[in-house]
Amino acid sequence: MKLSRAQLSWILYDMANAAFALIVRTVFAPIFFKNYAAENLAPAVATSYWGFVSSAAGIAAGILAPWLGTIADANSGRKKYLGIFMSAGILATVALCFARRGDASLVLWLYFISLVAYMGGNSFYDSLLVDVSSRGGFHRLSSMAYAWGYIGGMIPFLLCLGLLMIVGSDSIFGVKCSFVIAAAWWGTLAWPLFRNVREKPRASQRINPLDGFRRLIATAREIGNYRNVVIFLAAYFLYIDGVGTIFMMAAPLSQDIGIPPGWLFGTILALQFLGFPFTILYGRLARRIPARKLVYLAIGIYVLITLIVGIIPSLGSADAKLAAFLIAAFLIGTSQGGIQSLSRSLFSELIPRERASEFFGFYNIFGKFTTVLGPILIGVAVWLFGRSEYGITLLAVPFLAGAWLLSRVAVPSERRS
Known part of the structure; x- marks a missing residue:
């Protein structure tokens, strides 16, 4: 697949924000906050604050992205809003370097802004696909972007x-320099x-922010008319809630299992x-195998x-537990990028091209901004059995339910085939 300059530039952004x-x-x-900015807070309190701010950022991004997406679609402003979000994220990331010991509130606010900017900007980036x-190249290009995103995160890391x-x-100076490197x-x-990257011309419908809010409400009501979109979402x-939960809980679960920190750190790099x-393999396979079947494989x-x-x-020895942990990590590495990239490209097939930012705003609400069921299931498992690992096992239920619902979606490329 020969890539155009615009496509290469689009892929580079996935490498950019991976840092x-x-x-x-x-x-x-998280390390900077707990060990430096929040040193005067109890560890459990600091962790809870971090979780609350992360959730609040997801909610804020989930509100802003589809609202501004309606304006961006009408005014051909996807790149403009991506630039605004990205700039805010970069500035907030650099500003973390000016936080001093005990500045917990400042770090939480800056992290909130940077996270909203990162997640909100991704909606506009995704919509530029x-x-x-x-449409015939969605799966391959989306997979390539996700794959190179891994490299884009690894090099600066x-x-x-x-x-x-x-x-x-343990140098705070080194951590602050890492923020500058990422930005x-x-x-x-x-x-x-x-x-x-050039946005394809569309009929001009200049609208203001208030009109954008009204249009968002109308879309929320109208989205029910897009049956395939609703079922897919x-x-x-x-299933993506399960993917996100497993990734998010990897570190605390490794502690529960007794995995040495060095092994965890090495596992992150290996992933x-x-x-x-x-991820490249998933994209290549999508040329011969329907993307939906590959998502089934990943599930x-x-x-x-x-x-x-x-x-x-139930494993008796620490070595056996470590081996099982590494096998699970290897399997995550084989499918995490594939399931995300092909989901993005499948969604691109289902939506009207001229309203991509608006619809991708909803896509990210249902996916990147929410990790809801998994933490609840883990909490239930801890309450019932005293083991967080059993909560991961319970995730098999939403994974299978998601696969069943996906089977009810009519995918245009499959009909054409």
Whole structure:
């Protein structure tokens, strides 16, 4: 597949914001908050504040993205709003460097802004897929972007690790430098998108923010007329919630299981290596196999993961538990990128091209902004059985329910085939 300059630039943005996702959101911001900014708070209180702010950011992004998406679609402003969100995210990330010891409130506010910017901007980025590719190329291009996103996160992450080896692994200076590295990587690799991607012309319907809010309400009412979109969103919510929960709970679960920190850290790096080739593989397979069947395959692998995690408490030795943990991690690496990339491209097939930002706003509400069922199931498992691992096993239910709902969706490319 020969890529155009616009397509390459679009892929580069996935590599760009991966630095924030891995370096800031997943690794260093939580450590910076708990060990430095919130040192005067009890660990459990600090963790709860971090969780509340993360959830609030998801809600805020979930409200802003579809509302502004209606305006962006009407005014041909997808790149404009992506630029606004991205700039806010980069500035908030750099501003974390100015936080001092004990500045818990400041760090929470800056992290809230950066996370809203990251998640909200992704809606506009996703919606540009319909401007850089024909429907026949959605699956391949989306998979390539997700795959290169793993590399895009890994390269600056390795730079950060190298820096910490020089200045000391517990150096706050090193952590702050990591924030700068993530912000610089994000802005630099994003620049080609704004230069080379052109939004396809659409009928001009200049609308103001108030009109955008009215149109959003109308779309929310009207979306019921798009039967396939509604069913897909329900299915996506069920299975992607499980994917997000497993990723989010990897660190605390590893502690419950007794996995050494070094193994966990190495596993995170290994997942970046694995994610690249397997996501590319999913995209190549989608040329010959319907993308929906490949999503079924990924869901099946995740069901297997839930069962493996469920048997870990019954394993007698620490070595056996570590082996099971690593097998589960390997399976995650084979399918995490594939299930996300093909879900995005499947959704692109179902929606009207001229309203992509608006519809992708709803897509992200149901997917990237919500991890609801998984934490509830884990809480129920802890309450009933005293083991968080059994909560992961219970995720098999929404995974299978999501697969069943997905089978009820009429996919245009499959009908044409």
